[in-house]
Amino acid sequence: MEATEKVHCLIIGSGPAGYTAAIYASRAGLKPVLYQGIQPGGQLTITTEVENYPGYPEGIMGPEMMQHFEKQAARMGADIRYGIATKVDFSGPVHKVQIDEEKWIEADAVIISTGASAKWLGLESEQRLNGYGVSACAVCDGFFFKGKEVAIVGAGDTAAEEALYLSKICSRVHMIVRRDEMRASKVMQERVKNTSNITVYWNSEIDEVLGDKKVEAVRIRNNKSGDKQEVPVSAFFVAIGHQPNSDIFKPWIEMDEAGYIKTIPGSSRTNVEGVFAAGDVQDKIYRQAVTAAGSGCMAALDAERYLSAKGLH
Ligand code: NDP
Numbered sequence: 001m002e003a004t005e006k007v008h009c010l011i012i013g014s015g016p017a018g019y020t021a022a023i024y025a026s027r028a029g030l031k032p033v034l035y036q037g038i039q040p041g042g043q044l045t046i047t048t049e050v051e052n053y054p055g056y057p058e059g060i061m062g063p064e065m066m067q068h069f070e071k072q073a074a075r076m077g078a079d080i081r082y083g084i085a086t087k088v089d090f091s092g093p094v095h096k097v098q099i100d101e102e103k104w105i106e107a108d109a110v111i112i113s114t115g116a117s118a119k120w121l122g123l124e125s126e127q128r129l130n131g132y133g134v135s136a137c138a139v140c141d142g143f144f145f146k147g148k149e150v151a152i153v154g155a156g157d158t159a160a161e162e163a164l165y166l167s168k169i170c171s172r173v174h175m176i177v178r179r180d181e182m183r184a185s186k187v188m189q190e191r192v193k194n195t196s197n198i199t200v201y202w203n204s205e206i207d208e209v210l211g212d213k214k215v216e217a218v219r220i221r222n223n224k225s226g227d228k229q230e231v232p233v234s235a236f237f238v239a240i241g242h243q244p245n246s247d248i249f250k251p252w253i254e255m256d257e258a259g260y261i262k263t264i265p266g267s268s269r270t271n272v273e274g275v276f277a278a279g280d281v282q283d284k285i286y287r288q289a290v291t292a293a294g295s296g297c298m299a300a301l302d303a304e305r306y307l308s309a310k311g312l313h
Pocket of ligand 1: 121153154155156157158159161178179182183184239240241242284285287
């Protein structure tokens, strides 16, 4: 027989959205239980300096900021736990969430704040050399390749922004773009084109990341001519977008075609009564720490109103 625990308000995920929801839910007396997920603290724990979060006039390092969020949620009384939500059952009035493939939690209200993760190309060599020169975060890891040649794949605003960032640290940035144009905004494209140490490879894809124990080169394939060339680099950055962490909710929660959870405009409510969503898992537009925190606040307030209306609080 699997163990079951009953809680009032369950929060899944520990980025700015989850912790802010925990702060508000605690202060409202909902006694929230928060499971931190695979990456406690979320995406900000793999960034360096955050300069645009209000309240930190000198800026702050991402991991430190997330420690502050956690500390504040704990001080308000949130029950913060290690653990990953592995399955859900939202068929009944009481919402069931399985943790670590073992224990089931029954919750009156659930706040989903599982965030989004970087997308990968899916090459074996990319996976094997991840952390050994392959990275999905130029701002986190660019520093390690100061003065070196690096490559980056992607052509959106993130790729353009990261290529420009790398161009200031590295001797040359090889930017691999799969079509003959970039998706990035015009201003970012212009900046990339006007930066002398960024070389753009149009109509090109990464055939393989080369290197035994660390990245030594990338093999680039022109998808028009089929020609291949090897470019020696010390690092390979992947900037091809993000994937919302919403897979386990798929059978129950309405999402868009990319997997972002749909919320009722102006609220954090999902199609399932008593289940709310906040942060990057439901936001593909703003994706900022401050907007995630704001939506976490909305989710806690919506949860409290829902529980009151149901006579559960
Ligand atoms: P996007 O989805 O906008 O862009 C992803 C890019 O990666 C596209 O150019 C796409 O190519 C390319 N790509 C996807 N899959 C592959 C693949 N398998 N191989 C090669 N290339 C691939 O993601 P971003 O993260 O760049 O941006 C997400 C959102 O955030 C956007 O709305 C963006 O405007 C916004 N943003 C805004 C910023 C700002 O304003 N300062 C900064 C960063 C992001 P293709 O074009 O061919 O599909």
